Structure formats: structure tokens, C-alpha cells
Amino acid sequence: MNTRRKLLAGMGVGVAALGVAALQRGSDAPQAIVRSSAGTKNFPNVTLYTHEGQPVKFYDDLIRGKLVTFNMMYAQCERTCPVSTANLRLVQKMLGERVGRDVFMYSISLQPEMDTPQRLREYVARHHIEPGWLFLTGARADIDLVRYRLGFYDPDPLVDFNDANHTGMLRVGNDALDRWTMAPTLTAPEQILSTINHVDMAMAHTAHREPSVV
Amino acid sequence: MKSSFLVTPAENQPGASIDGDAAEQPSRRNFLKGSAALMVAPLLPASAKSRTSDEDAVAVAAVPASPPTVPWQEFLPDVIGVLDANPLDPSPTGTANIAGGEAGRPSHQRWNEFAARAEPYELHAAQRENWVFSPSYPAQPVWTYQAKEPDLSILSPVVFAHYGHPVLCRIYNDLPANHVGFGSPEISTHLHNLHCGSESDGFPGDYYSATKAGPTLTSPGGFRDHLYSNIYAGYDELQNGIGDYREALGTLFYHDHTTDFTAPNIVRGLVGFYCLFDELDSGDERDPNPSALRLPSHPYDYPLSFSDRRFDADGMLYYDQVNPDGVLGDKVVVNGKIEPVLRVARRKYRLRLLNAGPSRFYQFYLVRPNNVIQPFTYIANDGNLLERPLLNQTFVRLGVAERGDIVVDFSRYPRGTELYLVNRLTHVADDTRRPDRVVAPGVRVLKIVVDREPPEQDLSQVPSFLRPLRPLPSTAELAALPVRRWVFERRQNMWAINGQFLDINVPRAQIPLGGMEIWELASVDNGWDHPIHIHFEEGRILSKTTDGRNVVIPAHERGRKDVFVVNGRTTIRVLLRFRDYKGKYVMHCHNLIHEDHSMMLRWDIV
Numbered sequence: 001m002n003t004r005r006k007l008l009a010g011m012g013v014g015v016a017a018l019g020v021a022a023l024q025r026g027s028d029a030p031q032a033i034v035r036s037s038a039g040t041k042n043f044p045n046v047t048l049y050t051h052e053g054q055p056v057k058f059y060d061d062l063i064r065g066k067l068v069t070f071n072m073m074y075a076q077c078e079r080t081c082p083v084s085t086a087n088l089r090l091v092q093k094m095l096g097e098r099v100g101r102d103v104f105m106y107s108i109s110l111q112p113e114m115d116t117p118q119r120l121r122e123y124v125a126r127h128h129i130e131p132g133w134l135f136l137t138g139a140r141a142d143i144d145l146v147r148y149r150l151g152f153y154d155p156d157p158l159v160d161f162n163d164a165n166h167t168g169m170l171r172v173g174n175d176a177l178d179r180w181t182m183a184p185t186l187t188a189p190e191q192i193l194s195t196i197n198h199v200d201m202a203m204a205h206t207a208h209r210e211p212s213v214v
Numbered sequence: 215m216k217s218s219f220l221v222t223p224a225e226n227q228p229g230a231s232i233d234g235d236a237a238e239q240p241s242r243r244n245f246l247k248g249s250a251a252l253m254v255a256p257l258l259p260a261s262a263k264s265r266t267s268d269e270d271a272v273a274v275a276a277v278p279a280s281p282p283t284v285p286w287q288e289f290l291p292d293v294i295g296v297l298d299a300n301p302l303d304p305s306p307t308g309t310a311n312i313a314g315g316e317a318g319r320p321s322h323q324r325w326n327e328f329a330a331r332a333e334p335y336e337l338h339a340a341q342r343e344n345w346v347f348s349p350s351y352p353a354q355p356v357w358t359y360q361a362k363e364p365d366l367s368i369l370s371p372v373v374f375a376h377y378g379h380p381v382l383c384r385i386y387n388d389l390p391a392n393h394v395g396f397g398s399p400e401i402s403t404h405l406h407n408l409h410c411g412s413e414s415d416g417f418p419g420d421y422y423s424a425t426k427a428g429p430t431l432t433s434p435g436g437f438r439d440h441l442y443s444n445i446y447a448g449y450d451e452l453q454n455g456i457g458d459y460r461e462a463l464g465t466l467f468y469h470d471h472t473t474d475f476t477a478p479n480i481v482r483g484l485v486g487f488y489c490l491f492d493e494l495d496s497g498d499e500r501d502p503n504p505s506a507l508r509l510p511s512h513p514y515d516y517p518l519s520f521s522d523r524r525f526d527a528d529g530m531l532y533y534d535q536v537n538p539d540g541v542l543g544d545k546v547v548v549n550g551k552i553e554p555v556l557r558v559a560r561r562k563y564r565l566r567l568l569n570a571g572p573s574r575f576y577q578f579y580l581v582r583p584n585n586v587i588q589p590f591t592y593i594a595n596d597g598n599l600l601e602r603p604l605l606n607q608t609f610v611r612l613g614v615a616e617r618g619d620i621v622v623d624f625s626r627y628p629r630g631t632e633l634y635l636v637n638r639l640t641h642v643a644d645d646t647r648r649p650d651r652v653v654a655p656g657v658r659v660l661k662i663v664v665d666r667e668p669p670e671q672d673l674s675q676v677p678s679f680l681r682p683l684r685p686l687p688s689t690a691e692l693a694a695l696p697v698r699r700w701v702f703e704r705r706q707n708m709w710a711i712n713g714q715f716l717d718i719n720v721p722r723a724q725i726p727l728g729g730m731e732i733w734e735l736a737s738v739d740n741g742w743d744h745p746i747h748i749h750f751e752e753g754r755i756l757s758k759t760t761d762g763r764n765v766v767i768p769a770h771e772r773g774r775k776d777v778f779v780v781n782g783r784t785t786i787r788v789l790l791r792f793r794d795y796k797g798k799y800v801m802h803c804h805n806l807i808h809e810d811h812s813m814m815l816r817w818d819i820v
Binding site: 166186195 | 391392393394395396397398400419425426427428429430433434473474475535536537538539645647705706707708714715716717718719720741810811812
């Protein structure tokens with residue numbers, strides 16, 4: 001049995017409810033490509049699954065009209081993900097009530113075969129991640145579509161294929177304005193926050209301010 | 215094109231083979247064997263394409279080439295457009311005039327010394343709605359810096375300034391706040407290489423608009439005042455009221471430096487020239503002052519910016535905001551025009567060449583229509599006059615943000631002669647990493663037609679000695695200086711300096727005011743060239759080593775520089791001084807996608 005099948009089979013109970021078939025099927029069809037709300041870009045509208053087991057459409061449910069952040073991670077990553085996740089957790093704290101209301105944080109697994117919703121749920125609990133920040137898995141093919149669409153690839157295939165060197169970018173975008181940029185997940189949380197605030201039309205001040213000062 | 219990627223129909227291949235170690239060290243490589251057909255086609259540079267059968271399976275779709283253009287349809291103006299001074303209302307203030315609409319910047323340093331006699335200038339960053347890059351493409355919006363009463367036939371005007379005459383430049387941000395698409399409508403305008411206070415330096419965190427304040431500003435504002443004191447470095451050291459004339463800067467350029475968005479904002483067009491003159495390089499070829507060099511002067515002193523741009527199938531400016539390597543332009547825009555014609559008189563011209571980016575490198579030659587190379591005199595690198603002109607030069611190589619001033623004597627050609635400026639330096643298609651090879655005959659980017667006699671005798675000259683360099687410190691003195699080593703390398707799909715990414719709030723070096731240091735700029739040959747720019751004071755290259763061996767520094771790099779191209783396994787040792795002003799500054803890669811993807815650090819003078 002090849003490893004991929006083994007991994008898929010091993011996804012077990014957590015995925016059973018979603019249907020292994022759904023994960024294996026992959027990208028639904030050409031109709032999975034949608035026009036962005038600004039009318040300027042195409043997005044793959046594939047189905048991903050949250051750490052809570054909910055199916056979500058990549059563009060319609062996660063991005064359309066929203067201010068979003070995306071990064072790539074996997075639960076087993078011991079190199080950069082722990083620090084990245086800790087930094088983003090601090091960003092989430094600074095964002096406070098804006099998370100899930102004005103700013104939508106997403107982390108996508110690079111190893112969807114291993115990172116079942118159940119496993120991502122455990123990851124969320126282990127890192128004390130608050131609601132409003134979704135961890136996402138899905139069919140390999142769909143994850144790859146999304147990963148490329150977000151610019152999370154290396155031009156060198158040899159580097160690209162190596163999970164250990166995966167991207168450290170946090171993709172930051174304001175879909176309504178079709179304005180996209182990025183921040184390194186390994187820089188200071190204040191730096192990351194100011195990039196998020198940069199594309200948030202509601203924020204006059206991009207620097208972090210304690211709530212009492214706002 | 216509207217979309218930068220293609221999608222092939224879904225196809226599942228569960229039978230893909232997996233290496234035995236995959237479970238230990240999971241690798242997408244193996245999965246991709248089975249799912250390559252599902253991939254969104256990456257914008258792979260040709261060099262990275264399909265090295266093995268595995269990768270052959272990866273669908274590759276490059277960004278389509280810009281549509282063809284019919285060359286030599288438009289003329290650059292015979293006389294470059296210059297910004298005139300105009301009074302400012304409200305009057306400038308030392309501390310930010312927040313009530314009057316100014317962004318919350320720190321107070322101007324040395325305000326009392328320079329403000330009273332500063333000449334007022336005003337620029338507006340604005341969207342120009344109907345700019346024509348080429349008659350082959352539709353008129354389209356661009357962003358530009360323009361005068362209060364703009365000359366719509368040109369983009370950003372040139373500022374002519376003089377040492378000893380401070381400039382107070384108010385820059386309004388009139389960009390559309392609700393802009394949709396690449397670029398972000400905030401600005402922080404850096405005057406590249408000027409020696410000035412950090413509050414006027416266009417610090418990347420100081421971006422502003424009427425509704426937005428960068429992280430290092432205290433409040434938004436519709437404009438910001440910049441006090442360009444136009445003193446030479448060494449003002450405090452010499453106590454002569456102007457500084458050390460050996461540190462004079464000549465060809466500078468202003469451009470947006472907004473954190474996170476410098477590349478797209480510059481692609482939109484936020485770049486212009488600023489030329490500084492003094493008693494030697496006086497901007498007057500008929501100057502009776504015996505110390506004046508009398509180089510060819512306005513309108514025969516002509517700045518030319520070269521910007522690589524990509525256009526979509528409809529001929530509209532294109533930029534992919536999420537491409538991790540940015541976008542390599544395949545059209546070279548010269549002062550806002552693709553393949554324009556410059557008509558010149560039969561006399562000497564000073565041409566100031568600037569690589570305005572974002573990513574392409576150039577090696578320019580002047581050729582006849584039969585591609586025979588024409589010689590010229592090279593007088594300044596990075597805008598700074600060399601000690602002696604370099605005669606009979608045949609090319610100017612420019613990394614991003616580098617400048618080269620040359621003097622071409624068109625009196626050698628009969629009227630009607632046509633010449634071309636060609637770029638012979640290639641990049642692998644779509645590869646922003648580094649230039650590839652020098653290939654003749656090259657791409658013609660500018661046509662020059664010698665079309666008239668000069669209205670009066672050409673009294674300009676290129677003296678055999680231009681401007682002295684301050685002697686370097688002795689070997690013993692150099693050995694006693696502090697040394698900082700900065701390694702520029704790829705990291706995590708971005709680029710890092712000493713392994714770290716940008717944090718605009720925290721200085722990575724704190725240098726005492728008046729200090730002198732050696733900075734070692736090093737690259738590790740992992741595939742990218744980096745034109746490194748250090749703000750505030752230009753430096754001197756002390757040595758260059760590649761693969762451990764000493765490399766001869768080319769003659770044109772033996773003057774004062776502010777951009778240092780590191781490539782391969784190279785270390786460049788640069789002597790830098792930090793005089794006259796305190797505050798926050800940056801060092802960064804000027805390949806703008808590298809800059810935006812975090813190869814930048816803050817350093818402070820304290």
C-alpha cells in the first residue's frame with residue numbers, strides 16, 4: 001500500500017464523517033473557479049474542511065469581501081511552525097474582537113493526509129488558539145491549488161516539494177479592494193499586525209494600540 | 215491577461231508511488247507525482263523548469279509576454295520637465311502641523327538652521343488617468359508625483375536643487391483611497407541617497423494618507439513636509455556651514471518606500487529625479503566661476519529612467535501581487551514611454567541613467583543602426599562624480615537603483631544620424647533572481663536622433679579631474695573600526711538579512727552619531743543577486759572578495775556608492791560614516807520584490 005493511501009486510510013474517524021471520498025475526489029470541476037468580488041481575479045473555489053469539521057468553499061466562504069490572512073503549517077512541523085503559530089497567536093490577541101468579525105485568520109495544512117480535522121482540533125487546543133482563526137485541511141489536490149493561488153510556492157521545484165523549507169509568509173489580503181501583500185510569520189507580532197492594519201480601511205493607525213488608547 | 219494562473223481539469227491518481235521514507239519526512243514531491251495535473255500552474259522561470267521527469271509533470275504556464283508594440287512612435291520632450299518652486303499654504307512648521315492636515319511625523323532636525331531660507335516645493339502623488347506608455351496600448355491610469363498645476367505631457371518632474379540652498383518639499387498624497395488592485399494608496403517618499411534627517415527620509419514605516427498612518431507615525435495626514443537641507447555630509451565635522459564638498463551627491467531620485475507595497479507602488483509609477491548641484495557641478499556650462507566643471511547643463515543634461523514593466527493581453531499594466539518572485543517586466547519604460555525617441559542637438563549631452571526597477575538589471579550600449587558600439591565618457595556612478603572621467607567607455611551596467619552619468623558627444627555625428635540605446639543584459643524569462651548573460655545585439659529601448667544644430671556654441675566640457683575623493687583612513691585606522699557583517703540570503707520563500715526579516719519598530723544596529731564603521735555585505739550564492747541600498751550616507755568599497763579571492767574593484771565603483779550588488783559567494787566591505795543627523799534609517803535590497811518580501815532592516819543613529 002502506498003503511503004498516500006495509508007495516510008488517507010489513517011485519517012480515520014475524524015474524516016469519516018466528511019467522507020474519505022470527498023477528500024479523495026479533489027478539485028470539483030472547472031466551475032470551482034470563481035471571479036473575485038473586485039472582478040479582477042480568479043480563485044479556485046474548492047472545498048476545504050475546518051478543524052471543526054465544517055466544509056467551506058475557499059473563495060465564497062473564506063475570502064469573498066473579507067480581510068484575510070493565510071499561512072501554511074502542519075501539525076508535525078518542528079522547525080518554524082511552533083514559533084510562527086505563537087507569533088500569530090499574539091497577533092490574534094492584539095486583534096482581539098476583530099478576529100472573526102473584521103479580520104479572518106486561516107492556517108492551511110501542508111500535510112492534509114496527516115492533518116485531519118481532529119488532529120488540527122488538537123493543535124488548536126494545544127496552542128490555545130481562540131475562536132475566529134480556522135485551521136484548514138482538504139484533498140491534496142485542492143490544497144495544492146490553494147497553495148499556489150496564494151503564492152505559497154517556491155520557483156525551484158526541489159525546494160517547493162520540501163515541506164521542511166515551507167513558506168514562512170503570512171498572506172494578507174483585502175478582497176474587496178483586491179489588495180494583497182504579506183508579512184513574515186517569524187517577525188515580531190507588532191510588525192505582522194501593522195501589515196494587517198495596512199490593508200484594513202477601518203484602521204487609521206497601523207501600529208498596535210492598547211484598547212484604552214484606541 | 216486577467217489571471218496569472220491556469221487550472222487543468224481535476225484528475226485523481228491514487229496509484230502514485232511513494233518513497234519509503236515519506237512517512238518519516240513527508241514530502242510533497244511524492245504526492246505531486248500523482249497530482250501534478252491538478253496543479254495550478256506555477257509561474258516557473260525557465261531555469262527552474264522540468265529538470266527531472268518528476269518535474270516534467272508539473273504544468274508550467276509563464277506569464278504571457280506583453281503584447282507587441284510599434285517602436286519609435288513617440289518623442290521624449292527636448293527639454294526635461296522641471297518642478298518650479300511655489301509658496302506653501304499653510305506655511306511649513308518644525309513640528310508636524312497636524313491640525314493643518316500634516317501626517318504625524320517627528321519634528322524636523324536642524325529646523326532653525328535651514329528652514330528660514332528653504333525654497334518651497336510642492337509635489338502631489340496622484341493618479342493620472344490617461345497615460346500612454348505606447349500608442350500600441352490603451353491610455354490608462356498611472357500613479358505619479360506631479361506639480362500642483364501638473365504638466366500632463368510628463369510624469370514626475372525633475373527637481374533641480376543646489377547645495378547651500380535647502381528645499382522644503384511638501385508632498386501631498388492625493389492617491390484614491392478606495393483604489394482597487396495592485397498598489398496601496400499610501401506614500402512615504404524616500405529621496406534616494408540624500409543626506410537628511412530621518413523624518414524627511416521617507417522611512418518605510420512613515421507612510422501616510424489622509425486616512426492612514428504608518429506604524430512609526432503618530433497620525434494620518436494628507437501631506438508631509440520634507441526638509442532637504444542640501445548640506446554635504448561632514449557638516450558638523452567641518453563646521454563650515456555646508457559640509458565636505460567631496461561628499462557631493464548629483465543624481466538622486468525620489469520614490470515611494472511604503473512598507474509592504476514598495477514594488478507595486480513603484481510599478482504604478484511613483485518615481486522621479488532630483489539633481490543636486492554645487493559650485494563645481496554647477497548646472498551651468500557657461501559658468502564663469504573658474505572652479506566650475508562646466509559639464510553639459512540643462513537642457514543638455516537629461517535624466518533617463520528605465521523601468522521594467524509587464525502588460526496584459528489588453529495592453530494594461532500588469533502586476534501579480536502574490537507571485538513570490540514578483541514580476542519581471544519585458545517592456546522597458548523610459549521616462550514613462552516604451553521605445554521612445556529622443557531628439558538631440560549636435561553637441562555634448564550629459565545623460566543620467568537610472569535603473570528604476572522593480573527587478574530587471576541592464577547593461578546599456580550606445581550603438582548605430584548596424585549595432586556598432588559607440589564610445590562615451592562615464593562621469594558618475596550612483597549619481598556621484600568620479601575623481602576622473604572614464605574615457606571611451608562602451609557600456610553602463612545598472613543593478614536596480616544604480617545610476618550612471620555619461621557624457622555623449624553627438625557633434626561627432628552628422629545631422630540625421632540615428633543611434634540606439636540597447637540593453638544587452640538578459641534575464642531568463644520571468645526570472646527576477648538575477649541577470650543572466652550579455653548577448654548582442656540586445657534590445658533597443660531608446661532611439662536617439664541627431665536632428666539639429668545647437669542654437670549656440672557648445673561650451674561644455676568634461677575636465678580631466680572632476681571631484682576629489684576624501685582619502686581613505688590608514689590601514690591601521692581601518693583595522694580599528696567597528697565591523698558589522700550582514701548576510702543576504704534566501705529564507706522561507708522570502709529573503710532575510712542575517713536570518714531575520716523586517717521589523718520596522720526595532721533597530722538592528724544603533725550607531726553613535728558621527729561614527730565610522732565597516733559593513734560587510736555578504737551573499738551566499740543561493741541563487742539571487744541583491745542590489746543592497748544603505749540610506750543616509752554613501753559609502754566607499756574597500757574590498758570585494760568572491761569565493762575567498764580578492765576581486766579587482768571596477769573603476770566606476772571606486773568612487774562613492776549607495777547601492778552595492780552582492781552576488782555569488784561574495785563579500786563587499788564598505789566604509790560608511792554616520793554624520794550630522796540622528797534617527798531611524800534602513801538598509802534593504804533594492805530588487806523591490808526582495809525588499810517587500812522582507813530583506814530590509816532598520817538601523818538607527820543615536
